[in-house]
Amino acid sequence: xxxxxxxxxxxxxxxxxxxxxxxxxxxxxxxxxxxxxxxxxxxxxxxxxxxxxxxxxxxxxxxxxxxxxxxxxxxxxxxxxxxxxxxxxxxxxxxxxxxxxxxxxxxxxxxxxxxxxxxxxxxxxxxxxxxxxxxxxxxxxxxxxxxxxxxxxxxxxxxxxxxxxxxxxxxxxxxxxxxxxxxxxxxxxxxxxxxxxxxxxxxxxxxxxxxxxxxxxxxxxxxxxxxxxxxxxxxxxxxxxxxxxxxxxxxxxxxxxxxxxxxxxxxxxxxxxxxxxxxxxxxxxxxxxxxxxxxxxxxxxxxxxxxxxxxxxxxxxxxxxxxxxxxxxxxxxxxxxxxxxxxxxxxxxxxxxxxxxxxxxxxxxxxxxxxxxxxxxxxxxxxxxxxxxxxxxxxxxxxxxxxxxxxxxxxxxxxxxxxxxxxxxxxxxxxxxxxxxxxxxxxxxxxxxxxxxxxxxxxxxxxxxxxxxxxxxxxxxxxxxxxxxxxxxxxxxxxxxxxxxxxxxxxxxxxxxxxxxxxxxxxxxxxxxxxxxxxxxxxxxxxxxxxxxxxxxxxxxxxxxxxxxxxxxxxxxxxxxxxxxxxxxxxxxxxxxxxxxxxxxxxxxxxxxxxxxxxxxxxxxxxxxxxxxxxxxxxxxxxxxxxxxxxxxxxxxxxxxxxxxxxxxxxxxxxxxxxxxxxxxxxxxxxxxxxxxxxxxxxxxxxxxxxxxxxxxxxxxxxxxxxxxxxxxxxxxxxxxxxxxxx
Numbered sequence: 001x002x003x004x005x006x007x008x009x010x011x012x013x014x015x016x017x018x019x020x021x022x023x024x025x026x027x028x029x030x031x032x033x034x035x036x037x038x039x040x041x042x043x044x045x046x047x048x049x050x051x052x053x054x055x056x057x058x059x060x061x062x063x064x065x066x067x068x069x070x071x072x073x074x075x076x077x078x079x080x081x082x083x084x085x086x087x088x089x090x091x092x093x094x095x096x097x098x099x100x101x102x103x104x105x106x107x108x109x110x111x112x113x114x115x116x117x118x119x120x121x122x123x124x125x126x127x128x129x130x131x132x133x134x135x136x137x138x139x140x141x142x143x144x145x146x147x148x149x150x151x152x153x154x155x156x157x158x159x160x161x162x163x164x165x166x167x168x169x170x171x172x173x174x175x176x177x178x179x180x181x182x183x184x185x186x187x188x189x190x191x192x193x194x195x196x197x198x199x200x201x202x203x204x205x206x207x208x209x210x211x212x213x214x215x216x217x218x219x220x221x222x223x224x225x226x227x228x229x230x231x232x233x234x235x236x237x238x239x240x241x242x243x244x245x246x247x248x249x250x251x252x253x254x255x256x257x258x259x260x261x262x263x264x265x266x267x268x269x270x271x272x273x274x275x276x277x278x279x280x281x282x283x284x285x286x287x288x289x290x291x292x293x294x295x296x297x298x299x300x301x302x303x304x305x306x307x308x309x310x311x312x313x314x315x316x317x318x319x320x321x322x323x324x325x326x327x328x329x330x331x332x333x334x335x336x337x338x339x340x341x342x343x344x345x346x347x348x349x350x351x352x353x354x355x356x357x358x359x360x361x362x363x364x365x366x367x368x369x370x371x372x373x374x375x376x377x378x379x380x381x382x383x384x385x386x387x388x389x390x391x392x393x394x395x396x397x398x399x400x401x402x403x404x405x406x407x408x409x410x411x412x413x414x415x416x417x418x419x420x421x422x423x424x425x426x427x428x429x430x431x432x433x434x435x436x437x438x439x440x441x442x443x444x445x446x447x448x449x450x451x452x453x454x455x456x457x458x459x460x461x462x463x464x465x466x467x468x469x470x471x472x473x474x475x476x477x478x479x480x481x482x483x484x485x486x487x488x489x490x491x492x493x494x495x496x497x498x499x500x501x502x503x504x505x506x507x508x509x510x511x512x513x514x515x516x517x518x519x520x521x522x523x524x525x526x527x528x529x530x531x532x533x534x535x536x537x538x539x540x541x542x543x544x545x546x547x548x549x550x551x552x553x554x555x556x557x558x559x560x561x562x563x564x565x566x567x568x569x570x571x572x573x574x575x576x577x578x579x580x581x582x583x584x585x586x587x588x589x590x591x592x593x594x595x596x597x598x599x600x601x602x603x604x605x606x607x608x609x610x611x612x613x614x615x616x617x618x619x620x621x622x623x624x625x626x627x628x629x630x631x632x633x634x635x636x637x638x639x640x641x642x643x644x645x646x647x648x649x650x651x652x653x654x655x656x657x658x659x660x661x662x663x664x665x666x667x668x669x670x671x672x673x674x675x676x677x678x679x680x681x682x683x684x685x686x687x688x689x690x691x692x693x694x695x696x697x698x699x700x701x702x703x704x705x706x707x708x709x710x711x712x713x714x715x716x717x718x719x720x721x722x723x724x725x726x727x728x729x730x731x732x733x734x735x736x737x738x739x740x741x742x743x
Contacts, residue, residue, distance in 0.1 A: 045147070047350050049343035050099030052364040056085065056356060056381070057097050060712045061695070063088040063106055066381070067366035071102040072134030073117030079134060083365035083372065084382040088116070089135045093664065093695040099343075100150035100168075106136065109664030109695040111144040111646075113157055121153040121169035122176040129176060139167070141178045144608075144646050144662045151193035151243075160608040160646030160662040162187035164200055171198050171211025172227035184208060184229040187558075187590050187606035192293075194243035200229065201241045203590045203606035205556040207232040207250055215246040216277035217261030223277065232260070233278045237556045239542055244293035244342075250279070253507040253540040253556035255287040257300060265296040266327035267311030273327065282310070283328040287489050287505035294342030300329070303489040303505030305439075305455045307332040307340045307349060315345035316376035317360035323376065334378055336407075336439045336455035349378065351407075351455065356381040390743050393715045394495075395653075395702030396445035398723040401434070401452075402715055402743070403443050409434040409452050412740070413725030417448045418479030419463030425479060429724035429731065430741040434462065435480045445702075446495035446546075452481065453493040459484040459502060467498045468530035469513030475528065484512075485531040496546030497598070502532065503544045509535040509553055517549040518580035519564030525580060535563070536581045547596030547652070553582065558590040560603055568599045569630035570614030576630065585613070586631040597652030597701070603632070608646035610635040610659055618655045619686035620670035626686065635659070636687045637667065653701030659688065660699055666691040666708060674704045675735030676719030682735065691718075693737050708737070715740040 046057035053067030053074060064085035065074040072079055075088035088106070091114060096107040103117030103124070114136035115124045122129045125139035142165060145157040154168030157178070164185045165178040171194075173179075182200070185208060190201040197211030197218060208229035209218040216223055219232035232250075235258065240251040247261035247268060258279040259268040266273055269282035285308065288300040297311030297318075308329035309318040316323055319332045332340075332349065334357060339350040345361030357378035358367040365372055368381035390402040399413030399420060410431035411420040418425055421434030434452065437460055442453040449463035449470060460481035461470040468475055471484035484502070487510065492503035499513030499520060510532035511520040518525050521535035535553070538561060543554040550564030550571060561582035562571040569576055572585035588611060591603040599615030611632035612621040619626055622635035635647075635657075646662035655671030667688035668677040675682050678691040693716060696708045705719030705726060716737035717726040724731055727740035 045096040047339065047341055047348055047356065048097045048099035048104065049341040049346065049348050049366070050104065051101040051152070051344045052366050053099065053104070054348055054358065054366050054368055055088070055097045055099055055104055057094050057106070061093040061095070061109070063091050063094050063097055065104065066368040068102070068364035071118035072132045073099070073102050073104050075104060075116040075134070075136055077134050081364050084368055084370045091136055095697070096148060098148045098150040098155070100155065101152040103150065105139070105148055105150055105155050107145055107148045111146070111160065111662045113139040113142045113145050113148055115139055115155065122174060123153060123155055123168040125155065125167035125176070125178050127176045139178065146648055146662055147190065149191035149193050151198070152195050154193065156191050156193055156198065158188050158191060160648065162189070162203065162606045164188050164191065166198070171196055182229065189592060189606065190241055192241040192243035192248060194248065195245040197243065199232070199241055199243055199248055201238055203558045203592055205237045205239070205253065207235055207238050207241055209248065215262035215275050217243070217246050217248050219248060219260040219277070219279055221277050235279050237540055239556055240290045242291040242293040242298070244298065245295055247293065247298070249291050249293055249298055251288045251291045251300070253542060255289070255303065255505040255507070257282040257285050257288050257291060259298065265312040265325055267293070267296050267298050269298060269310040269328055271327045285329050289491055289505060290339060292340055292342040294347065295344045297342060299332070299340045299342050299347060301337055301340050303457045303491055305336045305338070305457065307334060307337050309347070315361040316374060317342065317345055317347045319347060319359035319376070319378045321376045338441055338455055390709050390713050390715050392442060392698045393700050393707045393709050394443045394445040394450070395700040395705055395707050395725070396450065397447045397703045398720070398725050399445065399450070400702070400705070400707055400717060400725050400727060401443045401445055401450050402431070402709070402740070403440050403452070407439045407441070407455070409437045409440050409443050411450060412727040414448070414723035417464040417477050419445070419448050419450050421450060421462040421479070421481050423480045427723050429727070429729045431727055431743070436460070437481050442493060444493050444495040444500070446500065447497045449495065451484070451493055451495055451500055453490060457489040457491070457505070459487050459490055459493055461500065467514035468528040469495070469498050469500050471500060471512045471530070471532060473530050475530065487532050492544055494544045494546040496551065496596070497548045499546060499551070501544050501546045501551055503541055507540045507542070507556070509538055509541055509544055511535055511546070511551060514549070517565035517578055519546070519549050519551050521551060521563045521581060523580050538582050543594055545594045545596035545601070547601065548598035550596060550601070552594050552596050552601055554591055554594045554603070558592070558606065560585040560588050560591050560594050562601060568615035569628055570596070570599055570601050572601060572613040572631055574630045588632050593650055595650045595652040597657065598654040600652060600657070602635070602650050602652050602657055604647045604650050604659070608648070608662065610647045610650055612657065618671035618684050620652070620655050620657050622657060622669040622686070622688055624686045649699055651699040651701040651706070653706065654703045656701060656706070658691070658699050658701050658706055660696065664695040666693060666696055666699065668706065674720035674733045676704050676706050678706060678718040678735070678737055680735045691737065714743045
């Protein structure tokens with residue numbers, strides 16, 4: 001929660017999709033296209049591996065590339081190979097990057113796409129097939145893109161409405177400018193482009209593929225090519241996909257992995273070298289969080305932070321010190337990894353601390369370590385650190401916290417119960433470190449407590465513990481972070497007023513803390529649950545949101561289930577009856593994010609629309625009324641955008657709500673006490689109004705203040721500041737966004 005509200009903090013651990021010969025993407029699972037309430041910067045989407053080059057989006061929104069540059073794929077205005085990172089010219093406010101064989105594309109915060117490098121097949125999308133582009137050019141006809149994915153000679157984008165557009169030498173046709181849509185694809189959440197085939201993951205958890213199929217890479221049980229998408233046979237509940245040259249893989253909501261297609265090097269991971277025309281399970285692999293596919297090999301990021309790879313290893317791309325291939329997964333000797341990228345013969349991994357590690361083939365400097373020597377073990381990329389930058393922010397009742405780029409946590413504001421985690425109970429007007437926290441990938445704040453999710457799947461909490469919300473088995477408040485008892489393999493964390501919940505890699509949920517309304521979801525209404533307890537009968541969850549005294553989970557199929565207090569209809573089942581176990585939100589389908597406030601709940605849909613339900617005393621539902629709603633109603637974005645709302649993130653506070661739109665702008669509505677809507681007034685708003693910030697990122701809505709993280713990694717906050725929760729060194733209320741000091 002954030003003050004009187006909650007936040008669903010969903011880790012960046014998820015979502016790495018294919019890169020092989022340059023197959024990479026910026027996003028994947030259904031709950032990642034439109035982010036839950038407050039998230040970390042999506043570290044994996046900021047890294048891309050091409051055939052012989054690598055690129056990274058820095059925290060300030062600029063791009064660095066290194067390796068082969070024969071076609072200008074590094075974007076620095078030359079065709080000179082680079083053994084260490086160089087700046088891509090002219091790019092700012094970039095949120096994701098993807099790499100093909102010899103071209104690269106970047107997604108800007110406003111939804112536009114830029115490409116550079118090889119253009120022989122129209123990869124630039126500018127209507128031509130002549131002339132390499134050594135600096136970025138704007139792709140024509142693409143706006144409101146929310147993710148991008150490049151293959152060897154083409155690029156595709158997911159648009160905010162869930163449609164897909166491709167350009168270049170795509171499977172089945174050549175398009176010199178982005179095609180209107182790929183037929184048969186709706187509500188797409190991720191793309192996996194192979195060499196001559198492509199697949200799309202839909203919000204329903206099914207996968208549809210098209211293109212060449214001679215090794216069964218389309219997964220429809222045949223070797224027949226298809227120019228129109230066909231569904232992968234007997235595959236459901238997928239949350240991530242990746243495509244290699246002639247094979248494809250998917251992570252399921254339970255953390256297991258299934259692959260299909262070519263298997264000559266064991267890239268399907270089932271212990272054989274026999275091709276598979278339909279999906280086959282990867283042996284001994286559970287709790288995978290994301291998947292990436294390279295040339296005849298595959299790797300998965302795992303909930304425990306230790307990646308696993310299988311298939312071809314001739315160039316040392318497993319990083320295990322050998323060149324021995326494996327027919328089943330073997331561990332990569334790294335810890336705290338939140339994402340991994342595979343390519344032709346080199347692999348790069350993203351740790352929580354952002355020191356990128358690469359290994360394998362290095363003939364063109366693609367490892368970025370300043371040499372051209374292959375490496376059988378991980379090497380650190382020579383790129384400057386951004387350790388002072390913020391990746392994600394969280395807002396409590398009167399305090400705020402942020403994850404720094406180096407995996408530490410800083411907090412500021414009220415500290416009467418130790419919620420800043422610095423071993424004192426003295427408030428701070430500027431950020432102070434939460435002691436002993438390292439490897440953090442997400443932070444969440446309750447009314448007066450805070451928690452951090454670590455890359456190893458454990459969590460640390462601190463502050464008020466009167467109801468057991470810290471989860472250490474006691475009711476003793478903590479001024480320094482302590483481990484949550486028995487919690488492992490967590491991939492997301494969310495704090496309500498006086499309770500906390502964690503999502504595990506297997507799609508189940510554990511909650512602890514105050515439970516008089518059943519918000520822990522274990523079928524009881526006991527006063528307090530001191531250690532994590534399983535939410536009864538709930539599985540296949542991809543995102544969570546803990547509210548004032550209720551909790552919600554987003555399932556793989558786009559449905560939302562809620563439990564706990566329902567006096568204002570915040571559970572969304574058409575009643576005001578409290579629920580001790582989860583019930584379905586009425587009429588809500590194709591949801592891709594959920595956010596829980598104190599008395600209301602909101603979700604964004606695959607088409608970029610937003611729905612809210614529950615208490616509406618001050619207009620928190622955004623439908624132009626103050627009428628409570630027992631089932632979801634549409635947020636009225638009319639007049640604020642020229643097209644669909646295209647909400648990509650939503651945050652619910654105490655009587656107010658904010659949304660991030662695909663163009664990088666933010667809108668808020670509802671209660672405006674102390675200026676927490678950020679529009680320069682204290683007037684309540686029944687429909688969304690613009691916040692005067694651009695190119696912003698993760699949002700967090702608190703009791704009476706709101707924060708976001710800009711593309712430069714500096715948090716901005718606005719609203720009540722009586723305890724210094726704005727973090728600008730004063731206690732003055734702020735009606736407009738204000739930079740947080742020391743970032």
